[in-house]
Amino acid sequence: MMIRGSALRKTSLAEELAGRLRKQITAGKFGVGEKLPPEPELMRIFGVGRSTVREAVRMLANTGLLKVQQGTGTFVENLSAQGEPMEQRLKRADIRDLDEVRRILEAAIAEKAAGRRTEKDLGRMEEHLRERGAAAAAGELDACIAADIAFHTAVAEATHNEILAELYRSVSVHLQRGFRRIYDDTSCLLASQPSHEKLTGHIAAREPREALRTIALILEEP
Template structure:
């Protein structure tokens, strides 16, 4: 049966919601290309026009990026992250870091209060991957593991809004890390804000967790001033 015009907007919204959930859940990873149109049309049981309208809506919100002749890629994990990425272009690195101070310290404090043993184990695994990548000179993997560690701390805070806001810094954080790495003498495996933070979270020591974050961010601030 052909859907009437009056039924089309709800169907587009339904498909947009399904695509959004695939991104938000991580089934479609960040920076990866989503399945081709024919595959999605068959899986979702919708027409090309409906699918394209849904993709267009998520591209407008900043979650997807349509690259002509190449496909559609996941750009951000939520509308908040997409809007934030556009907003960050209008602000300096110093301003962004000052906002991160508030989010990082609160995430660390709450993670020390709420993190589970599973959260801590996952943090240790990411730190091990981060170390292995740095020693192997795989700096892209190193930066990804470093960022994933910080996002995990935010998730372990137990505050989903804080986690979503923090995750919006992903591209900015990743680019800054790689710029730092290219400087001579840069230490890519600092204990502050990483190993020390994991230790404090495991010990449920909120004060030590915040101190560890502050030491790490102070070093970032010094780097920006050089």
């Protein structure tokens, strides 16, 4: 079966090649037990060197997708990754998938934070919220996105559920990169500042239901 390819441009050519191959494998272009084209052909298709091909194959073999048989070739072992670390999975995740996870997490986080927050938690939230508003008003996109992520992370930490907070921190690292691609300026972030202030007010007042309603509105904002 033919592999479609084009020249690779990213800094980590091996990671990019691994991603291209992974997509074709999980899409079913290769069946379990099917042999991949030899190294020279992969080098020609993707315009990369031998070391890049070998590193990409090693990455996929480590996740259980491929199996390398010395002297025979490289074969598809599974159609989905079995042992891929979550951090690596998040790194290559589509921004829409990350946003869906964020929506699920933030609903639970807002409700729990309103019932468990401490004065110290509230202080951190308010500090990051002020930074968010100032950066949005000044048109400083990177600073505004960073403050927005820091605010929501502070809300997650206010749940005092370390697993929930760590899940949000892991997702937020990659969301931050995605937001930089989505937003051209701070106009949307500035427009959503009042709703974030309202959320903080409900958390401060220990109003879980109202916090849940407000985060639902925030998640529907641009």
